Amino acid sequence: MGRDYHVPVMADRVEHWLGSIDGTIVDATFGGGGHSRVLLEANPALRVLALDRDPDAGLQSASFGSRLVFRQADFRTLESVLQEEQLDEIDGALFDLGVSSHQLDVGERGFSYRRRGPLDMRMGPDAGLDAEVVVNQWSRADVVRILRRYGEERHASRIAGAIVRARPIADTLELAGVVANAMPARSRRAGHPARRTFQAIRIAVNDELAALTDVLDVAVRMLRHDGRILVISYHSLEDRIVKRRFAAGSVDCTCPPDFPVCVCDTVAELRILSRGETPSTDEIEGNPRARSARLRVAERVG
Ligand SMILES: C[S@@+](CC[C@H](N)C(=O)[O-])C[C@H]1O[C@@H](n2cnc3c(N)ncnc32)[C@H](O)[C@@H]1O
Known part of the structure; x- marks a missing residue:
């Protein structure tokens, strides 16, 4: 879990929204574990189930003992991972999308247009x-x-x-x-x-956009009442998916506006807490990779 691997983006905001939650949160994009570390240090009552598709992630995850469990897995398999970990619900979920600095910095992974490497770009060997x-x-x-x-x-x-x-x-x-x-x-x-x-x-x-669309449904369904979901995205395509999913989950009725009474019985499952926070200029100066980040937060209701 090191800053050499990846500097966590908007860590203060992640701590703000998830730091006081008791129970188990899923860090679905563990990378170098920067966000998990901040949360585990801030709250001794918190446990983290960490996922990453990349076998290089999570290597130094030992220091929090049983409070941190790492599984090398595509977050698309979240539901089965939760079953295997015998979790019926989760108290929070964090998605910090895209690539880690480690993935970009290691030429052999093939992600960087500035370093010579094979034409690979797989986040994990399962792609x-x-x-x-x-x-x-x-x-x-x-x-x-x-x-x-x-x-x-x-x-x-x-x-x-x-x-x-x-x-x-x-x-x-x-x-x-x-x-x-x-x-x-x-x-x-x-x-x-x-x-x-x-x-x-x-x-x-x-297959990043389909994976995100799928996992948002699972994560929302598995969140306990009052549990929070945070997504940090790095380009407009990802952000649009998150924005639409949160918006769709936060409406009480989807009947056409000219219907005199509601016949759909749709009840909101989410309350939007943040519609898009961005890093401070200081953070961007210190970590240019934070430049395009946007954080959205919602809470499970109903
Ligand atoms: C921006 S980095 C996360 C950095 C991390 N928050 C930290 O503080 O070190 C994104 C990570 O998500 C992982 N990832 C991307 N898509 C994934 C997926 N479908 N399932 C699991 N992990 C994924 C990548 O392998 C990468 O390590």
């Missing part, structure tokens, strides 16, 4: 796909589709065409070069030209 297949085998149309959908990349068509023409692409830096050369010169000024392409491929490889 059924890797970047090599996307980059060197997918049809141009499929590459365009993910660049548009997951990268929100305006130049998707040009980039996909360049990728297909350059095949076989050997590694991350070669891919980053192909993408950069495909971009119109005026677009190269706003951040690294390959950032959106790498994001799109990573999201596709790890």
Whole structure:
């Protein structure tokens, strides 16, 4: 559990919302355990069930004894992990989405457009796909589709065409070069030209948006009354999924507005506590990876 591995983002806000909860919370994206450490140190009555898809995560999780249990698992399997841990409900859940600094910093993982590494980008060995297949085998149309959908990349068509023409692409830096050369010169000024392409491929490889959609339903269902769910997202696609799920869970009636009486009997299951907190400028200065973070918080009701 070290800052070398990953500096936890908005740790003070996570402590604010979860630090006084007694019982068991799920840290579904344990990474280097920075958030878990803050919570376990703040509250001796708290236990953490930590999950991460990445076998490199959780390595130094021993120091809290039985208060911290780590399971290498995709958070999509949360329900079965809870059953195996004999937990009928949880008191809180934290999702700190995306990649850890460790994953970006280790070139061999293939996440970074600044380091040479294999075209991998799997968060864990269980992923059924890797970047090599996307980059060197997918049809141009499929590459365009993910660049548009997951990268929100305006130049998707040009980039996909360049990728297909350059095949076989050997590694991350070669891919980053192909993408950069495909971009119109005026677009190269706003951040690294390959950032959106790498994001799109990573999201596709790890099926990140579907995983998030699925797990939010499970986590909300498993939360006890008054239990809290926190999600820190790093781009608008993730944030939109969280925003919509929280909004859908917080309405009492979904009948069309012109119905004279409610016939749906929908009862809110969530109360929204925070619609989107962002890191302070001080935090962003000290940890630029916090730049795009947005935290949403809801509480189970009903
Ligand atoms: C931003 S890091 C979390 C950092 C952590 N909060 C800390 O303080 O060190 C995100 C982590 O989520 C993990 N992750 C992403 N998708 C996952 C999934 N579907 N299931 C389990 N872990 C996942 C990644 O492997 C990565 O370690």
